[in-house]
Structure formats: structure tokens, C-alpha cells
Amino acid sequence: MRRFTLIAVPYLWLLVLFLVPFAIVFKISLSDTALAIPPYAPTLDLSSGWAGLRSFFAELDLENFWFLTTDDLYWKAYLSSLQIAALSTVFTLLVGYPIAYAMAQAEDAWRPTLMMLVILPFWTSFLIRVYSWIGILSNEGFLNQFLIWSGLISEPLIILNTNTAVYIGIVYTYLPFMILPIYAALEKLDSSLLEAAEDLGCSRLTAFWLVTIPLSKQGIIAGCFLVFIPALGEFVIPSLLGGSQTLMIGKVLFEEFFSNRDWPVASAVAVILLLILIIPIVLFQRNEQKQREAEGQ
Amino acid sequence: MKTHLLTAVASLALLAGMASADEVRVYNWSDYIDEDLLAKFEDETGLKLIYDVFDSNEVLETKMLAGGSGYDVVVPSGTFLQRQISAGAFQKLDPAQLPNAGNLWDVIQQRTDQYDPGGAYSINYMWGTTGIGYNVGKVTAALGEDAPLDSWELVFDPANMEKLAECGVYFLDAPAEMIPAALNYIGEDPDSQDPEVIAKAEAVFTAIRPYIRKFHSSEYITALANGDICVAVGWSGDVFQAQFSASEAENGHEIDYSIPKQGAQMWFDQMAIPADAPNPEGAHKFINFILDAQNSAAATNYVWYASGNKAAQEFIDQEILDYPAVYPDEETLQNLFTTRPYPAKVQRVVTRLWTKIKSGT
Structure with missing residues (x-):
């Protein structure tokens, strides 16, 4: 019985926070827009019994998904989001790994402080932190003022309202999500393994490549997921730091929802976004599991 | 902001x-x-x-x-x-x-x-009204004393916009106001709900798109007041707020607003x-x-x-x-002209056109 309860908790979590909302969004994606409250039809009316339920399902169709294929805006936005999310993940990894590594190498007395410093930014609102980047990156912002003052440039660099600013924003925002799992993996690393590698003739660099990196793989994977998944659907950062030419699916979703008042098409966009995320992740996890089983045998 | x-x-x-x-x-x-x-x-x-x-x-x-x-x-x-x-x-x-x-x-x-x-x-x-807010000093510096301050030509004529791009131009991110303004400029009915007529606005914006720094519906107040930009298509009272902020700050930026002579949306x-x-x-x-x-x-x-x-x-x-x-x-x-709400199908055309104008896609 206790075992059942233990298993039930994560499944209940999955049901309430994922499957039910997904079912609602999926249902709206099969509806049509209407000038009403809420702005789509049909709505589920349980009072009319079976007949009502049947006519409700009869009115649902896949029209909105077909619509997404008729305009190249949508797949371009998906592709562009994938590109921005993937590149940002790589940059975050490049910045985050050395930080996590340094933290893991630091003396024990220092580690809690370093950990605190990584978490500290969360004490300020995410929105305010992204806003402050506007002050740093704008034409008359701190960065340009500093570069001009130091004589490195004579004309301000245009960074704000470009994709570069979006990358900076994403890397900055999600950096802790990359550092923490990698640090957790590196911290557990047995340093005698590295000594053994060096005894066997590895240079420090080779030992790093052959021992440290593979042993921190789980941390890297977890960090990449934690950065890539939210970055793909990111809306706040591109709308505050990006320019009008920054095409991301989050913004397209916003337009469908707010400007066109087309909740069904907006929901269809969201459903596809979810599929783009879930299918590769499930395949990846399955592959990982197979590998682990193969290694175990 | x-x-x-x-x-x-x-x-x-x-x-x-x-x-x-x-x-x-x-x-x-x-x-x-x-x-x-x-x-x-x-x-x-x-x-x-x-x-x-x-x-x-x-x-x-x-x-x-x-x-x-x-x-x-x-x-x-x-x-x-x-x-x-x-x-x-x-x-x-x-x-x-x-x-x-x-x-x-x-x-x-x-x-x-x-x-x-x-x-x-x-x-x-x-x-x-939806008209033009501008920094008097910067615009006359860019376009000379006879700058067409009282005309939509200031922001819809690529020749003017090319010169203004340097000092910065913001447009409202509000297609239901910007598209009627462009239609009015080219002599079409600003209140048109005909997708073919609305499509004509695209050419107006495409010609000036490279010179528009940003589409945003409130940031222009601060940007005008600070001198970050020299022209904004915006709402009358917002421009007056920028004017007021600039004169309070005594930063030397004189901001003014004009209702273009071709007409503007009320x-x-x-x-x-x-x-x-x-x-x-x-x-x-x-x-x-x-x-x-x-x-x-x-x-x-x-x-x-x-x-x-x-x-x-x-x-x-x-x-x-x-x-x-x-x-x-x-x-x-x-x-001054007024407009009616777009029906859902036309709204989709307008939003799509606006996305295309803004992002090029």
C-alpha cells in the first residue's frame, strides 16, 4: 500500500499539472473561434447529457492544424526558436561548465558561499533582471558608455533589440539551471580516478576529456534540458530584448492569442510546440535507458 | 517603460x-x-x-x-x-x-x-489622435528647416526616413492604427475592411521598414524625452508626457506633436x-x-x-x-477619421500583414 502511494504521487502530479491542462489546450485547438465569452465554440455543456456530449465531439476537427501548414510563418518561427534555443544552450554550457568546475574544485569552506552566489539572482524578480539588461545594452547604456569611455569603440554598438541581446538574456537567465546540475555531478567525482588516469599516462587535459566530462554527462544532459526546454518557448526575453525581426514561437503564440483572438489556432501552435519538445526527449530517454541496460549486462 | x-x-x-x-x-x-x-x-x-x-x-x-x-x-x-x-x-x-x-x-x-x-x-x-511626435531640434538638424512636420510624408516618405533613421524612429505596435494611417497617406479609405485595399499598406511600410528602429506602444514616451529617438508615431497625450518630462529634466530636448494635414485617426x-x-x-x-x-x-x-x-x-x-x-x-x-472594428477574417489578414512588416516573414 505504501509503495502504491509513493508511485501515485508523481503520477498524480503528472495528471493534474500536465495531462489535464494539455487535454484542455488540445480540446480548444480542435474548436472554432466565436465572438463570445470564452471566444471559441463549442464549449462543453454537461447539462444537456449524452446528446450534448455527442454534438460537442462532432463539432471538433483538425482544421486549425491544417491551417498551420498553409502559412510559412509557423514553421519558420518553430525553426528559428529551435535555433535560438539550441545555440543559447550551447553558450550556456560553455559558460556554465567552467563555473561549475571551479566551484567543484574550490575548497569545502568556500562551496556554500559560491553556491549562494549562483542562487542569489533568483532573489530579484526575473522581469526586473531582464529589464535591467535594457539599461546595460541600450545605445546609451552602461556597456556602450564604458566601451566609448575606454576608447575601444567610437560609435555605440547596437545590441539591444537584436538577436544578440536575446542570446545574452537567455544565457544570463538560465545559467544557474546549467551550473547547478553540473556542479552536483562534478562534486561527487572521485579525484582518485583522475590520479589513476594521470598515473596511466594521461595528460591533465586528456584526463579531463576522458574522465571528468563522461562522469559529468548526466549533469550536462540535465542542465541542457533545463535550459533548452524553457528557452524554446521563451516569450519575455525576446519581447523585451529582441527586435521586431526576432521570430520566436512564443511571440507568434502571443499574436494569435491577443491580436487575432484566435484561441483555437494559438492552442494548435502550443500543441505542436509540445510535440516538438516531447517526442525527441522521450526518444532520447529511451535510448539512454537502452544504453544503460546494455552496459549493465 | x-x-x-x-x-x-x-x-x-x-x-x-x-x-x-x-x-x-x-x-x-x-x-x-x-x-x-x-x-x-x-x-x-x-x-x-x-x-x-x-x-x-x-x-x-x-x-x-x-x-x-x-x-x-x-x-x-x-x-x-x-x-x-x-x-x-x-x-x-x-x-x-x-x-x-x-x-x-x-x-x-x-x-x-x-x-x-x-x-x-x-x-x-x-x-x-494618433499622430507624430518629434524632437524639434533633431528633426530640423536631419531634414532642414522645411521638414514636413505637419505631414505623414515625414514618416512615410523613404527619403525623409532614411535621414531620420540615424536619430531614431519608433512606430506604434498597433496595426489597427498604423495601417489606417498608411492607407490614408496613399489616398485609400483608412477605414477599409477590404483585404485587397489593406494589402496596399504593405508597400508603404516595406519601403521605410529598414529605417524604423522599433515597434512599441509605450516605450517611445521615455525614448522621445531622453533624446534616444527623434520621431515617434504615437498617441497625442503620450507625446505631451514626453514633452513634459523633457522640459522637467531640462535636457535641451524640445518635443512637439502634430496632427498630419492629410488627416489622422481619432x-x-x-x-x-x-x-x-x-x-x-x-x-x-x-x-x-x-x-x-x-x-x-x-x-x-x-x-x-x-x-x-x-x-x-x-x-x-x-x-x-x-x-x-x-x-x-x-x-x-x-x-480626423474614425475606424470600425475588423471582422475576424480581416483581423487575421491585418495581424499577418503586420507580422510580415515587422519581421520580414
Whole structure:
């Protein structure tokens, strides 16, 4: 019985926070827009019994998904989001790994402080932190003022309202999500393994490549997921730091929802976004599991 | 620098709280009232006022259509109001609870009647125009003394825009205002709902797109005031706020606003009560409070938008009444146009066109 309860908790979590909302969004994606409250039809009316339920399902169709294929805006936005999310993940990894590594190498007395410093930014609102980047990156912002003052440039660099600013924003925002799992993996690393590698003739660099990196793989994977998944659907950062030419699916979703008042098409966009995320992740996890089983045998 | 994000977050926080009978929740445009009035309302009525702001009709409309917004008074613009009325989003006003309604200005009422016949659902808060805000010094430096400040040519003629790009140009991120302006410029009907006519606006924007720094509906106030940009297509009162900020800061930037001679869009922000407002009685009290001649005048004296309140004119600063950019003269008034809401299919065409103009895709 206790075992059942233990298993039930994560499944209940999955049901309430994922499957039910997904079912609602999926249902709206099969509806049509209407000038009403809420702005789509049909709505589920349980009072009319079976007949009502049947006519409700009869009115649902896949029209909105077909619509997404008729305009190249949508797949371009998906592709562009994938590109921005993937590149940002790589940059975050490049910045985050050395930080996590340094933290893991630091003396024990220092580690809690370093950990605190990584978490500290969360004490300020995410929105305010992204806003402050506007002050740093704008034409008359701190960065340009500093570069001009130091004589490195004579004309301000245009960074704000470009994709570069979006990358900076994403890397900055999600950096802790990359550092923490990698640090957790590196911290557990047995340093005698590295000594053994060096005894066997590895240079420090080779030992790093052959021992440290593979042993921190789980941390890297977890960090990449934690950065890539939210970055793909990111809306706040591109709308505050990006320019009008920054095409991301989050913004397209916003337009469908707010400007066109087309909740069904907006929901269809969201459903596809979810599929783009879930299918590769499930395949990846399955592959990982197979590998682990193969290694175990 | 406010965005709809901030308001979205603010209203989420609001939804978390529970409404009570001695509270009135008002959702109005950002930077749109003298905040002393809010305290005065609380003193006079003993009600607790919760005042939230937004900067886009779209955000407000989505809340209205989703239902259960928790607000008692909201302030959509005319075209949006009309559509929301037909969706059943608002309740009829009770004239008995609005003794001050007699203060309204018939000239404005005639025009708002097209959105809400007889004012059954709404009361005008303020009205204004969508025109051009500019930094006098920077624009004359870029284009010379004979810069066409009183014409849409300033922002729609690529030759001018090329020279202005250097000092910075912002456009409103509001297709329902920008596309009519472009259509008006090329001599088409700005109120057209024909997708073929609307498509003609694309060429106007494509020619000037490289010179537009940003599309945004509120950041231009600060940007104009700081001298970050030299021209913004924006709302009259917002430009006056920039003008005021710049002169307060004594930063040497002189900001002015013009209603282009080809004509400009006239819009009306209407106070209305959501159908599911938790406190309709309090909502009527708030609207009646604003309808008071002196209160209405105080708001106009503060934000420099024209009031739809005739009686208020007695208390409005003479400087504002005489300023044709706020209270246009008869001739200019004839040139102002109004638009109707787009039907859903046309709205999709307009949004898609706007995305294409902005992002190139």
C-alpha cells in the first residue's frame, strides 16, 4: 500500500499539472473561434447529457492544424526558436561548465558561499533582471558608455533589440539551471580516478576529456534540458530584448492569442510546440535507458 | 517603460486576491490619470480602489473575452468596445446611478455612438489622435528647416526616413492604427475592411521598414524625452508626457506633436463595466466620480488628453483648450477619421500583414 502511494504521487502530479491542462489546450485547438465569452465554440455543456456530449465531439476537427501548414510563418518561427534555443544552450554550457568546475574544485569552506552566489539572482524578480539588461545594452547604456569611455569603440554598438541581446538574456537567465546540475555531478567525482588516469599516462587535459566530462554527462544532459526546454518557448526575453525581426514561437503564440483572438489556432501552435519538445526527449530517454541496460549486462 | 507583461503579472497577482464589496477594481491605460484623483475617490466614497494599468487593447480584450477578470471598470477604445459589447462582455449602465452623465460633450457622443449607440454600455473617458511626435531640434538638424512636420510624408516618405533613421524612429505596435494611417497617406479609405485595399499598406511600410528602429506602444514616451529617438508615431497625450518630462529634466530636448494635414485617426477610450463585475455599484460610483466636471478636468490637466466632458472645460487649463494638438480646431476636426472594428477574417489578414512588416516573414 505504501509503495502504491509513493508511485501515485508523481503520477498524480503528472495528471493534474500536465495531462489535464494539455487535454484542455488540445480540446480548444480542435474548436472554432466565436465572438463570445470564452471566444471559441463549442464549449462543453454537461447539462444537456449524452446528446450534448455527442454534438460537442462532432463539432471538433483538425482544421486549425491544417491551417498551420498553409502559412510559412509557423514553421519558420518553430525553426528559428529551435535555433535560438539550441545555440543559447550551447553558450550556456560553455559558460556554465567552467563555473561549475571551479566551484567543484574550490575548497569545502568556500562551496556554500559560491553556491549562494549562483542562487542569489533568483532573489530579484526575473522581469526586473531582464529589464535591467535594457539599461546595460541600450545605445546609451552602461556597456556602450564604458566601451566609448575606454576608447575601444567610437560609435555605440547596437545590441539591444537584436538577436544578440536575446542570446545574452537567455544565457544570463538560465545559467544557474546549467551550473547547478553540473556542479552536483562534478562534486561527487572521485579525484582518485583522475590520479589513476594521470598515473596511466594521461595528460591533465586528456584526463579531463576522458574522465571528468563522461562522469559529468548526466549533469550536462540535465542542465541542457533545463535550459533548452524553457528557452524554446521563451516569450519575455525576446519581447523585451529582441527586435521586431526576432521570430520566436512564443511571440507568434502571443499574436494569435491577443491580436487575432484566435484561441483555437494559438492552442494548435502550443500543441505542436509540445510535440516538438516531447517526442525527441522521450526518444532520447529511451535510448539512454537502452544504453544503460546494455552496459549493465 | 511599461509593457503588457508588467500588467499581465500585476493582474495575475490581482486574480489571486478575492474581491469584496467595499473594493472597486479599475483597469485603465498606463499613465492615464492624475493619481491624486485615486486618493480623492477613496476619501469621498470610503471604497478601496485598486487601480491597474495596461498598454494594449489586445491584452484588455483577451481578459474580457476570457471572462472573470475581476475588474469593475475597464477602459477599452471604441472599436474594441464595440466588438466586446457584441460578445456580451459588458453590462448596461444604470443612468440613475450616473447623475453626472449630463456633463458629457455631445460632439464626442455623436462620434462614440457608432461604437455604442446611445452610450448604453460606456462613457467616454478621454479621446485623442494618433499622430507624430518629434524632437524639434533633431528633426530640423536631419531634414532642414522645411521638414514636413505637419505631414505623414515625414514618416512615410523613404527619403525623409532614411535621414531620420540615424536619430531614431519608433512606430506604434498597433496595426489597427498604423495601417489606417498608411492607407490614408496613399489616398485609400483608412477605414477599409477590404483585404485587397489593406494589402496596399504593405508597400508603404516595406519601403521605410529598414529605417524604423522599433515597434512599441509605450516605450517611445521615455525614448522621445531622453533624446534616444527623434520621431515617434504615437498617441497625442503620450507625446505631451514626453514633452513634459523633457522640459522637467531640462535636457535641451524640445518635443512637439502634430496632427498630419492629410488627416489622422481619432480614437475614444470608453469606461465600461464588465458583465461579471464583482461590484457594479462601486463601478458606477467610480464612473460618476470621473464624470464630475472638476475631476475630469484634473485628469485632463494632468495627462493632456482631451476630455469627453463638456462641463469640465470650465476647469481645464486655458493653455490646453487653446492647444490645437489636444483640442483640434474645426478644420482639423473635419480631417480626423474614425475606424470600425475588423471582422475576424480581416483581423487575421491585418495581424499577418503586420507580422510580415515587422519581421520580414
